[in-house]
Amino acid sequence: MNRALFRAMFKQHRKKIAAISTGIFLYEGLLTWVYPVVAKNPAVAQVAESIPSAVKTVFGVPENARTDTFEAFISGQFFSRIWVMLMAFHGIQTANALLAKMIDDCSLALLLSTPVSRGEILSTQAGVLVSSGAVLVAVTIGGLFFGTSRFGIPINHGNYILLGILGLALFTLIELYSLFFSAWLIEEERAVTYAAGLTLLFYSLDIAGGLSDKYSWLRNLSLFRWFQPQSILEGTTNPIGSIIGLNACSAVLWYYAKKVFERQDLTI
Amino acid sequence: MIEVKELNKLYSEGRGVRNLNFQVDAGKAFGFLGPNGAGKTTTIRLLMGFLKPDSGRVTINEIDCWKEKAEVKKIVSYLPGELHFMESLTALDFLDLIARMHGNKRQIKRNRDYLASALELDLKILIRKMSKGMKQKLGIIAALMLDKKVLIFDEPTSGLDPLMQKVFIDLILGEKKRGKTLFMSSHQFVEIDRTCEHVGIIREGELLTIQSISQLRDAEHQTFEIEVENEEELEFLKQRQLNLVNIQEKSCMIRITGEMDKLWLALTQVHVISFRQRSLELEEAFMDFYR
Numbered sequence: 001m002n003r004a005l006f007r008a009m010f011k012q013h014r015k016k017i018a019a020i021s022t023g024i025f026l027y028e029g030l031l032t033w034v035y036p037v038v039a040k041n042p043a044v045a046q047v048a049e050s051i052p053s054a055v056k057t058v059f060g061v062p063e064n065a066r067t068d069t070f071e072a073f074i075s076g077q078f079f080s081r082i083w084v085m086l087m088a089f090h091g092i093q094t095a096n097a098l099l100a101k102m103i104d105d106c107s108l109a110l111l112l113s114t115p116v117s118r119g120e121i122l123s124t125q126a127g128v129l130v131s132s133g134a135v136l137v138a139v140t141i142g143g144l145f146f147g148t149s150r151f152g153i154p155i156n157h158g159n160y161i162l163l164g165i166l167g168l169a170l171f172t173l174i175e176l177y178s179l180f181f182s183a184w185l186i187e188e189e190r191a192v193t194y195a196a197g198l199t200l201l202f203y204s205l206d207i208a209g210g211l212s213d214k215y216s217w218l219r220n221l222s223l224f225r226w227f228q229p230q231s232i233l234e235g236t237t238n239p240i241g242s243i244i245g246l247n248a249c250s251a252v253l254w255y256y257a258k259k260v261f262e263r264q265d266l267t268i
Numbered sequence: 269m270i271e272v273k274e275l276n277k278l279y280s281e282g283r284g285v286r287n288l289n290f291q292v293d294a295g296k297a298f299g300f301l302g303p304n305g306a307g308k309t310t311t312i313r314l315l316m317g318f319l320k321p322d323s324g325r326v327t328i329n330e331i332d333c334w335k336e337k338a339e340v341k342k343i344v345s346y347l348p349g350e351l352h353f354m355e356s357l358t359a360l361d362f363l364d365l366i367a368r369m370h371g372n373k374r375q376i377k378r379n380r381d382y383l384a385s386a387l388e389l390d391l392k393i394l395i396r397k398m399s400k401g402m403k404q405k406l407g408i409i410a411a412l413m414l415d416k417k418v419l420i421f422d423e424p425t426s427g428l429d430p431l432m433q434k435v436f437i438d439l440i441l442g443e444k445k446r447g448k449t450l451f452m453s454s455h456q457f458v459e460i461d462r463t464c465e466h467v468g469i470i471r472e473g474e475l476l477t478i479q480s481i482s483q484l485r486d487a488e489h490q491t492f493e494i495e496v497e498n499e500e501e502l503e504f505l506k507q508r509q510l511n512l513v514n515i516q517e518k519s520c521m522i523r524i525t526g527e528m529d530k531l532w533l534a535l536t537q538v539h540v541i542s543f544r545q546r547s548l549e550l551e552e553a554f555m556d557f558y559r
Contacts, residue, residue, distance in 0.1 A: 004368030012356050105352045110410060113316060113346035114369035117338035266318040268348070 002116050002124045009128040013094060017132050020090060021139040024083075028140070031077055032147030035070055070153050071233035074144070079163070079229035085203075087136060087171045092195045094132055095178030098125040099261075100191035103182075109268040122261050126179060126254065133171045137164050156235060163232045166239040169246035170227050174199060176253040183261035269294040269418060269449045270315070275324035277314055278473075285310050285473045288324070292466070294417075297440075297450035299460035299481075302470035308453040309349050311470070312422045315451065316346055328418055347411040349422035349453070351403050355396035359384075359406050362395060366410050379413040386435060400427040412439060419443060421452040425459055437462050491546040492531070495519040497539040508534040521546065 099122070102108040111121055141164040148155050178195035185191045202223040209219030219225045226246060231237035270292040278284035285307040292298040302308050313319045314326050317337025326333040331340040353362055367376040384391050387405040398406065404427040411419065419440075425433045433456070440463045444450065454460050460467055461481060468478045496502055496518055506512055510531060511523040518541070524531055535543075 002369060004365050004372075008354065008357060008361065008365045011361075012354055106348060106350045107352035107354060109316075109318070109348045109350075110346075110353070110366065110407075111369070112318065113341060113344070113348075114366065115338050115341040115371075116369050263320070265320055267313065268318055 001127050002120055005111065005116070005121065005124045006127055009098065009125065010131065013097070013128065013132055016090075016094075017135055020086070020136055024086075024136065024140050025143040025146075027078065027082075028143040028147050029150075031074060032144070032151045032153060035073055035153060036151055038073065039068075039070070069234065070148070070155060071159075071230055075230035075233060079167075079233075083140065083167070084170075084224065084227065087133065087167070088174050088199050088203075090136065091129070091133060091171050091175035092178045092192065092199065095129055095175050095195065096182055096188060096192050098129055098182075099179060100182035100186060100188045103186045103266060103268055104188040106268040108266070112266070112268070118262050119258055122179075122183065122258055126176070126257075129175045129179060130172050133175055134168055137168045137171070140164065140167070156233075159233050159235050162239050163229055166227060166232065166243050166246075169243045169250070170223065173223065173246050173250045173253070176250045176257065180253050180257040180260070183257045183264065186264055186266065269296075269329055270298070270451055271325075271327045271330075272311070272315075273325045275311075275314060275326055276322045277310060277319055278322060279310075283307070283310075283473065285314070285470070288470075288475050290468055290475060290478055292449055292451055294449050295444075295447045296466065297444055297452065297464040299464035299467040300451065300453040300470065301455075301457075301460060301467055302453075306470045307473040308470060309422055310473075312349075312420060312451075312453060315420055316344070317341075343417045345411040345414045345416040345419050347407050347419075347421040347424050349426070351407045353395045353403065353406070356394070358392055358394055359389065359398070359409075360391040362406070363391065363410060363413065367413070370414055375415060376413050379415055380409060383409040383412055383439070386439065387432065401429060401432070404428055405432065408436060408439075412443065416448075418449045419451070421450070423454055423456075424452060425454070425456055433459065489523050489525040490528075491521055491523045493519065493521050493542070493544045493546055494535070495541040495543075497541060501538040504538060505534055510534060 099108075102111075108121075112118065141160055144155075144160060145157065147153075174195075177198065178191070181194040182191040185194065202221075205218045205222035206224040209216050209222065209225075226239075226242040228237055232239050272288050272290050275288040276284075276286055278286070283305065288307075288311060290298070300308050300311065310319065314321055315328065315333055317333045317340060320334050328340050329343055331343075333340050354365075357365070363380050367373070367380070370376065380391075387409060389402060389405045389409065393402070395403065395406070404425075408424060411421065425436055428436060437459055440450065440452075440459075444463065450463065452460070452464065464481060466478060466480050467484070469476045491513075494505070496505065499518060502515070502518055502520060505520065505522070506515075508530065511525075512520045513523060514521045522531060
């Protein structure tokens with residue numbers, strides 16, 4: 001990892017990170033502000049109970065899960081779908097900007113003309129990528145702690161931290177396969193298409209698998225199967241196994257991304 | 269210092285370089301000329317370790333440019349043909365980054381300040397607000413401030429105004445005096461003429477010739493475009509044992525090597541409608557290879 005490059009790259013992306021962080025913080029503020037009102041209204045719980053399970057699946061609420069807790073509310077309104085998509089989009093876009101775009105527009109040429117090796121440059125870019133994801137996860141969990149404390153909503157902080165760690169593992173894997181596609185295809189458009197296509201495929205499998213028992217096996221093919229926020233927040237699922245599995249996949253992808261990039265012809 | 273042996277690199281669409289062989293001795297300057305798509309930039313990318321040779325060997329100071337691509341950068345400064353920077357940085361931030369990636373020596377910063385003042389570039393400006401010429405100056409500063417033994421420049425003056433082209437040539441001559449080895453591709457015959465001892469001409473991926481600039485000077489010739497009043501007068505010029513080329517109805521080009529007396533004598537006996545000297549002598553010599 002090259003410290004000077006890390007600082008310069010992070011500086012390039014900090015405005016975007018700040019904007020997304022602000023958006024997350026404000027949205028969480030809104031959700032924690034309205035939750036006490038929603039929780040006091042029994043009609044809302046009845047509506048939630050009456051929603052068919054297939055529709056709940058689309059919004060990431062597990063079958064037979066409770067609908068009257070803050071964990072159910074925050075999972076359905078934020079963690080299960082919006083957060084995952086936002087973070088996946090950020091990971092794909094940033095990975096692409098940090099490598100494929102820089103190869104495409106030749107701005108990597110001047111960096112690669114220094115005595116810093118390709119491997120070290122890729123490690124630095126990966127460092128920026130994972131760090132920006134970590135900042136967003138930290139803001140998400142921190143923002144929720146702030147909101148729940150501000151509006152007097154009782155939560156189990158440990159479960160939220162575990163969800164943050166699982167989220168970081170999941171988003172790191174998405175970021176690393178995006179980086180792998182950038183290193184392999186060295187072309188912005190194709191790298192984005194492959195990374196976004198794979199993410200959408202995982203997402204579709206997760207939704208399709210939840211719509212009917214007949215197709216439930218499809219969920220096993222999806223990366224998002226390992227990310228079930230409501231059960232983790234309620235403490236009914238231990239995510240440690242998923243975290244280790246996702247990190248192991250990330251390590252394998254990182255190994256191949258580095259190997260491919262070291263040998264790649266770069267027309268820069 | 270720079271050695272290229274039996275180098276081949278072909279892209280899938282058939283372009284690239286074939287069987288390149290040349291060497292540049294330490295302290296010497298080598299100009300690399302050729303039309304667009306001839307293989308100049310591919311050769312430079314191979315020298316910089318961006319591309320892996322299909323076969324052959326590229327070394328700088330006996331370091332393999334592909335196998336030891338990070339090691340070779342310790343002695344090389346590079347200016348790419350297509351300059352793209354991290355646009356949200358200021359020029360100063362960018363140069364600091366490059367200096368740090370090269371070990372951040374104090375001398376680099378002193379050189380940076382000297383070059384910025386010589387090229388009249390304000391380093392506080394955001395790169396995305398810079399014109400093409402300003403970015404070219406920034407690239408030149410980034411390459412020259414490092415004070416490396418070997419300079420590899422791909423069309424270094426494109427985008428610079430004539431005044432700055434002259435400043436650049438003076439800077440390069442200064443570097444040469446300090447014993448630097450230079451490999452430079454260019455379309456600007458003047459800068460090759462003024463800075464290089466040898467020139468290689470590449471076309472369609474093959475090195476056509478390597479000649480010393482002094483040899484070319486010995487054989488230098490001048491070309492004139494002349495239009496006369498009628499065909500009879502043109503026929504008259506043809507019979508004067510002048511070297512006429514590109515003959516049209518009433519005009520032609522005349523190429524003269526050495527004494528001009530014969531030309532002047534012939535022209536006094538015809539009505540000259542127009543008379544124009546064609547480009548520079550060296551350029552004319554190179555054009556033969558280009559065609």
